Every structure is written in C-alpha cells, then in structure tokens.
Amino acid sequence: MSMNQRTLGILQILCAGVCFGFLGIFGRAAYAQGISPLELLGLRFLTSGLILFLGLILIYGRQKIKLTWRNFSICIVLGVFGYALFSSFYFFAIQGLSVSLAVLLLYTFPIWVALGARLFLGERIPKSRIFTIPLAMLGIIFLLWGDFSIANYFSFAFGLGAAIFYAIYILISSRQLAKIDPLVSVVYIQISAGAILCLLGFHSLQRAFFVYKNIWYLILAMAIICSIAAMSLFQSGLQKLQSWEAAILSTSEPITGISLAIILLGEKLSMIQVVGTILVITSFICISIPYHRSLKDSSF
Numbered sequence: 020m021s022m023n024q025r026t027l028g029i030l031q032i033l034c035a036g037v038c039f040g041f042l043g044i045f046g047r048a049a050y051a052q053g054i055s056p057l058e059l060l061g062l063r064f065l066t067s068g069l070i071l072f073l074g075l076i077l078i079y080g081r082q083k084i085k086l087t088w089r090n091f092s093i094c095i096v097l098g099v100f101g102y103a104l105f106s107s108f109y110f111f112a113i114q115g116l117s118v119s120l121a122v123l124l125l126y127t128f129p130i131w132v133a134l135g136a137r138l139f140l141g142e143r144i145p146k147s148r149i150f151t152i153p154l155a156m157l158g159i160i161f162l163l164w165g166d167f168s169i170a171n172y173f174s175f176a177f178g179l180g181a182a183i184f185y186a187i188y189i190l191i192s193s194r195q196l197a198k199i200d201p202l203v204s205v206v207y208i209q210i211s212a213g214a215i216l217c218l219l220g221f222h223s224l225q226r227a228f229f230v231y232k233n234i235w236y237l238i239l240a241m242a243i244i245c246s247i248a249a250m251s252l253f254q255s256g257l258q259k260l261q262s263w264e265a266a267i268l269s270t271s272e273p274i275t276g277i278s279l280a281i282i283l284l285g286e287k288l289s290m291i292q293v294v295g296t297i298l299v300i301t302s303f304i305c306i307s308i309p310y311h312r313s314l315k316d317s318s319f
Contacts, residue, residue: 028259029307031252032268038249040275044283045241049234056110057220058230062238064102065213067246072206084203093195094204098211101188106216108181115174119165124178126159126273129266131186136262140194144263148306155267155302161295162273186266192254193262201254209246264306270299 049059075083086094112121133152136142144152169175196204221227231238257265274296280286288296 028256031256035252036271037275039272043276061216061220063241064209067242068209094207095211098208102212103215105181105184108177112178115170117168120167128182128186132266133263151302158295158298205250
C-alpha cells in the first residue's frame with residue numbers, strides 16, 4: 020500500500036474519532052429530556068441508516084446498495100452482535116459503575132484488538148511501535164481520571180464485555196468488509212443495529228414517535244455526524260490500516276469529547292488530563308511516522 024493511502028487512512032480514523040466525540044454533547048442534551056440511552060441509540064442508528072440508504076439510491080441507483088447474501092449477512096451480524104450488543108453492554112455497565120470507569124473499560128478495546136489481530140489475523144506489531152499501546156492506554160486513564168466506583172460486579176463485566184465485543188467488531192470488519200464500499204456496509208450495519216435497539220428500548224410506537232418529535236434535531240445531528248460520517252470514515256480508514264493501528268487512532272474520540280465539554284459547557288481541564296491528552300496525541304504521532312513492516316521488526 021502506498022504511503023499516500025496509509026496517510027489517508029490515518030486521517031480518516033482520526034476524523035472518525037472526532038465525529039464520534041460529539042456523542043457526549045448530543046447525548047447529554049437528550050438525556051436531560053428524559054430519553055434513555057437505548058431509545059437514543061436505536062433512533063440514531065435507524066435514522067442514519069435510512070438516510071444513507073435513500074441517499075445512495077437517489078444518487079447512484081439501486082445497484083449501488085446490492086450485496087451478495089454472504090456480505091449482507093456479515094453486515095447484519097455486525098450490526099446486531101457488534102454495534103447493538105456492545106452499545107447495550109455499555110448501557111448496562113453505566114447502571115452499576117461510575118461513568119469514568121465505564122468509559123475507561125470501554126477504551127481497553129485497543130488492547131483486545133491488538134491481541135485478537137495477532138492471534139487470529141496474523142498482524143504483527145513492530146518493535147518500534149509496540150509502546151504506542153500502553154502509551155495510549157495510560158493517556159486514556161489520565162484523561163478519564165475521576166470517580167472510579169463499582170456498585171456491582173455484573174456491571175463491571177458488562178463494561179469489559181462492551182470493549183471485547185467492540186474489538187470483535189473491528190477485527191471482523193477489517194477482514195470481512197475489506198473489499199466492500201464503506202458507505203454500503205454502514206447502511207446495513209446501522210439499520211440492523213437501529214432496529215434491534217429500538218425493539219429493546221421502546222415499549223410502544225407512541226413512545227418512539229413522542230421521543231422523535233421532541234428531540235428530532237438531536238437525533239438528526241447524531242445520525243449525520245456521529246453515525247454516517249463517523250462510521251463511514253472509520254470503515255474506510257480500517258481498509259487502509261492494520262486493526263491495532265485503527266484502534267489506537269480512534270482514541271481521538273475522548274479527546275474531542277473533553278475538548279467540546281470545555282468549549283461548550285465551560286468545564287475545566289485538570290493537569291492530569293492535560294498530561295493524558297499529550298500522551299494520547301504522542302501515540303498518534305508515533306503511529307503516523309512511516310515504517311517498514313518486516314518479520315525482523317516484529318515482537319508481538
């Protein structure tokens with residue numbers, strides 16, 4: 020792969036993380052109006068999937084969205100057992116954990132991706148880059164430093180499960196969707212995830228219509244920025260990089276979330292969070308520096 024393609028992949032994953040970073044701002048506004056996380060997630064994914072589905076048909080025609088049954092099935096499985104499942108696990112985690120600890124557990128996913136990629140996909144991390152994983156993880160710990168409390172250990176298991184299932188999603192996507200148009204795969208992943216989350220989150224159609232009527236602008240913003248743009252960029256970047264690289268680069272999300280909270284909500288950044296930001300950005304820079312992959316340079 021040319022360095023230009025690799026650079027494009029790095030930029031796409033970083034931009035995807037920035038788009039995902041808006042979730043916190045939009046989510047807070049929605050939760051303040053009594054909307055549950057499952058309700059919001061379901062409507063977000065279903066809306067984004069349908070918008071992208073109709074957009075592709077109108078611009079390119081129906082032929083654009085056709086997939087083989089195998090690829091279609093993979094997308095559905097990734098939607099239901101990937102995004103929907105890890106989102107639900109995270110929702111259950113925050114019911115018994117402090118938010119800081121739940122987010123920290125979720126962001127252990129780069130470790131699981133690196134392990135899975137080595138064991139199942141044969142990806143080797145060069146000696147000159149292996150330090151980027153603990154560096155990024157330490158940065159995330161500092162960024163999220165706060166009240167780490169556990170009400171019950173089932174919630175802890177759900178938090179860890181969210182990270183593991185997200186890692187599985189990334190690993191499967193990196194291989195099984197490598198040759199599928201990212202926009203098309205995202206359509207079916209989002210629609211399937213949205214459908215199952217709506218079934219889990221809503222007890223009636225009336226409730227769904229009520230929620231949509233009251234926060235349609237937030238749902239639309241999340242659908243466009245945090246789903247269509249974010250997931251399409253991520254899938255596209257994942258096709259150009261190794262799984263472990265994409266996982267670490269996607270930790271640009273919490274940096275964006277914290278930055279937006281400072282700018283829009285007036286929150287203050289502590290010194291330990293500043294250090295965490297520097298460590299995470301340093302890991303990005305180290306990954307972005309060109310290197311030659313070879314067996315001699317691999318240690319993991």
